Amino acid sequence: MASRRLSSYVILVLLTAVFLLPIWSMFVTSVTPEGLIFSQGSGLWPSHLSWANFQAAFSQYPYGNWYANSLISSVFFTIGQLFSCSFAAFALAHFPFRGRGVVMLFILATMMLPFQAVMIPLFLLFNQFHWINTLMPLIVPAFFGDISGAVGIFLLRQAFMQVPYEFAEAAYVEGARPFQVYRHVLMPMIKPYLAVFAVLAFLTSWNDFIRPLVFITAAPHTTVTGGLSFFQTQFDVEWGLVMASTLLAVVPPLIIYLLGQRYLTEVNLGSGLKG
Amino acid sequence: MDAERARLRGVTRLRSAVMRHRGGARHLWSAGLFLLPYTIGAIVFILGPIVYSLSVSFTDRGLFGPGHSVGWSNYSKAFADPLFVTSLTNTAYYAFLVVPAEIVLSILLAALLNQKLRGTTFFRSVFFMPFVLSLVSVGLIWGWMYSPSFGSLDQILQAVHLPSPGWLSDPNMGMPSVAIATLWRNTGYYAVIFLAALQSVPQELYEAARVEGAGAVRVFLRITLPLLTPTIFFVLVIATIFASQVFDLTFIMTQGGPIHSTLTTGLYIYQTAFSNGQLGYASAQSWVLLIVVLALTGVYFLSERWWVFYG
Numbered sequence: 045m046a047s048r049r050l051s052s053y054v055i056l057v058l059l060t061a062v063f064l065l066p067i068w069s070m071f072v073t074s075v076t077p078e079g080l081i082f083s084q085g086s087g088l089w090p091s092h093l094s095w096a097n098f099q100a101a102f103s104q105y106p107y108g109n110w111y112a113n114s115l116i117s118s119v120f121f122t123i124g125q126l127f128s129c130s131f132a133a134f135a136l137a138h139f140p141f142r143g144r145g146v147v148m149l150f151i152l153a154t155m156m157l158p159f160q161a162v163m164i165p166l167f168l169l170f171n172q173f174h175w176i177n178t179l180m181p182l183i184v185p186a187f188f189g190d191i192s193g194a195v196g197i198f199l200l201r202q203a204f205m206q207v208p209y210e211f212a213e214a215a216y217v218e219g220a221r222p223f224q225v226y227r228h229v230l231m232p233m234i235k236p237y238l239a240v241f242a243v244l245a246f247l248t249s250w251n252d253f254i255r256p257l258v259f260i261t262a263a264p265h266t267t268v269t270g271g272l273s274f275f276q277t278q279f280d281v282e283w284g285l286v287m288a289s290t291l292l293a294v295v296p297p298l299i300i301y302l303l304g305q306r307y308l309t310e311v312n313l314g315s316g317l318k319g
Numbered sequence: 320m321d322a323e324r325a326r327l328r329g330v331t332r333l334r335s336a337v338m339r340h341r342g343g344a345r346h347l348w349s350a351g352l353f354l355l356p357y358t359i360g361a362i363v364f365i366l367g368p369i370v371y372s373l374s375v376s377f378t379d380r381g382l383f384g385p386g387h388s389v390g391w392s393n394y395s396k397a398f399a400d401p402l403f404v405t406s407l408t409n410t411a412y413y414a415f416l417v418v419p420a421e422i423v424l425s426i427l428l429a430a431l432l433n434q435k436l437r438g439t440t441f442f443r444s445v446f447f448m449p450f451v452l453s454l455v456s457v458g459l460i461w462g463w464m465y466s467p468s469f470g471s472l473d474q475i476l477q478a479v480h481l482p483s484p485g486w487l488s489d490p491n492m493g494m495p496s497v498a499i500a501t502l503w504r505n506t507g508y509y510a511v512i513f514l515a516a517l518q519s520v521p522q523e524l525y526e527a528a529r530v531e532g533a534g535a536v537r538v539f540l541r542i543t544l545p546l547l548t549p550t551i552f553f554v555l556v557i558a559t560i561f562a563s564q565v566f567d568l569t570f571i572m573t574q575g576g577p578i579h580s581t582l583t584t585g586l587y588i589y590q591t592a593f594s595n596g597q598l599g600y601a602s603a604q605s606w607v608l609l610i611v612v613l614a615l616t617g618v619y620f621l622s623e624r625w626w627v628f629y630g
Contacts, residue, residue: 052434056442059428063445066460066503069471073463085469128356135353141346147354154365155557156612158564160588160605164375164598165368188360197357222349251453253567258593272455273571283463283470290459294452301451305444 074098074288081284097288104285105271106264107292114250114267114296117182121249122242124186129193129241133200134226138212155194162191163258170259181259182249182267192248196241203237204230243304247297268293376602386599393603403604405579406587407611409494413583414562416498417505421558422551424502425509430539432510433517443514446507454504454567461500462487462572487573490580497568497581505561509554516550517543548627556619563612584608 069086076086077094101107132151136144170181189197207230215225231238256270263274272293275286351358376393380386397403428446432439449457464471465486473483486496520543528538566585569575575582575590588608592601 049434049436052431052436055431056436059431060442060445063449063503063507065471066449066464069464070460073471081469085474086471087474128360131353131355132357135350139346139350139353141350144350150361151357154361156560156616157365157369158585158605158608158612160564160566160585160601161372161609162365162368163589164592164602164605165371166364168371168598169368185360185364187356188364189357190360190364193357193360222353226353247451251456253453253455253570254589257570258589269453269455272453272459275459275571281462281466283466286459287463290456294456297451297453298448301448302444 070287070291070294073283074291076284078282078284086284097284098292100282100285101289101292105274105289107268107271107289109264110266110268110271113179113265114269117179117267118246118249120179120183121186122245124183124188125193125196125245126238126242128187128189129196130200130226130231130238132189132193132197133204134230136197137201137204138222138225138230151194151197154191157191159191159254163254167258175259177260177262177265179260179265179267182252182255186245186249192245196245199241199244200234200237203234207233239304243300246300250297268296372602373606375599376606378599379597380599380602382596382598389599393600394607396600397604397607402579402582403584403587403607406582406584407607409579409581410563410565410583410585413494413498413565413581414559416495417501417562418555418558420498420502421505421509422554425506425554426513426547426551428506428510429513429517430543432514443507443511447511448507449504450508452504455571457500457504458568458571461496461503465496465572488577490578493573493577493580497565497572500568500572501562501565505558509558512554513547513550516547520546545628549629552619552623552627556616559615559619560612563608563615 068088072088072090073081073086074097075090075093075095077092077096080086080092136148166181167176170176173180175181175184186192211229211233212225215229220229250267251269252267253269253273256267257273260266260270263271266273272289275281275289375386377388377390378386379389379393432443432446452460465473467473467483467486467488468477470486472486476483484492486492524542524546525538528542533541564585565583566589569581569583569586570589573581575586584604585608588601588604591597591604
């Protein structure tokens with residue numbers, strides 16, 4: 045038994061090293077001066093700490109704009125999803141109506157949709173509204189569920205179904221209307237799920253690449269993730285600069301993940317979809 | 320088990336109580352109202368575009384102005400297009416590399432994490448963390464890892480006097496390299512899902528097996544694995560869907576190279592639409608991809624009853 049535990053620990057530690065190696069390598073490369081990288085690569089430990097790559101990132105690219113755009117679009121995306129997905133989840137969890145199964149099947153089916161199937165018509169649609177090169181295509185669909193809302197709807201539906209019906213029943217007996225039950229009874233009771241939902245939504249929006257790529261063509265108007273598209277790596281590349289830029293892009297999601305972690309342990313990530 | 324029954328009881332009570340209070344037609348009205356935002360979105364941002372892309376696929380539309388009707392020629396063009404066919408086989412190859420490996424590795428990882436060791440939470444966070452990064456970031460990080468001579472992996476190989484496999488410069492290694500980056504990112508996510516499934520296996524089953532003297536492997540094959548099949552099915556479906564849509568990684572790491580060995584369908588559709596400006600043709604391609612994915616998912620669901628065991 046004890047040897048099994050020891051070998052498990054050894055494997056876990058080795059795996060940790062393997063999993064963290066790319067991140068660590070990114071960090072080391074980002075603080076290594078470009079000249080050194082070209083002549084000898086970056087080692088496993090920073091030999092010359094230098095912020096030059098970060099300075100280059102901010103001077104050569106509109107990183108400040110990118111951060112602002114990412115922040116704005118992700119915050120509004122999360123708000124929009126919170127409303128549209130919780131409404132839909134409430135409807136699916138709370139009202140046994142005919143055709144409910146069909147609706148759930150439809151939502152499930154949208155998860156199978158490759159974005160390529162809708163990206164061209166959406167591009168043409170947003171072009172009509174003159175929303176290309178703005179953040180609107182990234183924000184507006186969030187308020188109406190959209191493909192990205194499917195996971196969240198199932199998660200929140202599962203959350204609502206965990207609440208014992210007595211609470212809602214008591215409110216109905218007092219003459220409450222469904223929206224009041226939603227707002228004052230059920231939503232406050234699923235706070236951990238809402239926290240997980242918000243974290244997932246924020247990350248989905250922050251990390252989204254193809255939508256900024258398709259809908260925003262001018263560099264200063266895109267998001268951080270969209271901005272990474274300018275770092276094509278087929279030819280001779282300034283890896284220090286690229287790694288510094290990637291590090292900058294990766295820090296906010298990591299922080300949000302580390303902060304929101306404890307909610308993830310309270311909520312089972314897979315449960316919302318299997319049910 | 321008890322929690323499950325209690326929840327079912329609660330749901331059934333919900334149905335009968337709500338029926339008692341409000342009656343069937345009222346449900347439809349209230350539910351409809353709450354579903355209104357989603358329904359609007361489904362029509363405007365999902366169904367509408369799908370239908371419209373179908374109609375565009377029958378035209379020769381470019382970036383400006385509606386094109387002329389060309390019937391099915393975009394579709395016949397697609398299957399005659401060696402790049403498109405290559406992209407389909409590349410995507411299938413990628414899926415074969417990635418999906419089984421993801422499932423096997425994540426189950427093993429989950430089994431490893433399921434032992435009541437101290438610090439499991441820490442390890443779980445480490446393995447899950449790459450999933451939190453955008454695919455583009457993952458692509459750039461691994462682009463650096465794979466960089467010839469000076470990238471991290473080649474540096475390590477040089478230090479132990481091993482030759483470099485040529486990662487992203489060798490057409491034979493291109494797709495496997497992209498697959499490895501995918502595994503690094505996704506395995507932790509699936510492992511967490513499997514971990515939750517493993518933890519819901521009733522302990523009595525394991526104890527009974529231990530009493531009967533069954534070894535660890537037999538316990539795994541006869542007890543754990545069958546109980547895991549619903550989760551495996553779930554992961555199989557979503558992993559296949561993710562794999563079929565692969566775009567971000569190939570866009571940022573290789574742009575389809577070297578020599579189109581990593582040209583995936585998602586990438587080719589994007590290039591056809593926005594690099595070549597052939598919106599009509601690209602729409603037809605995207606419909607072919609959609610049909611293939613639907614067919615594959617259909618096959619999965621049809622096979623479900625043969626191997627998925629619901630306890």
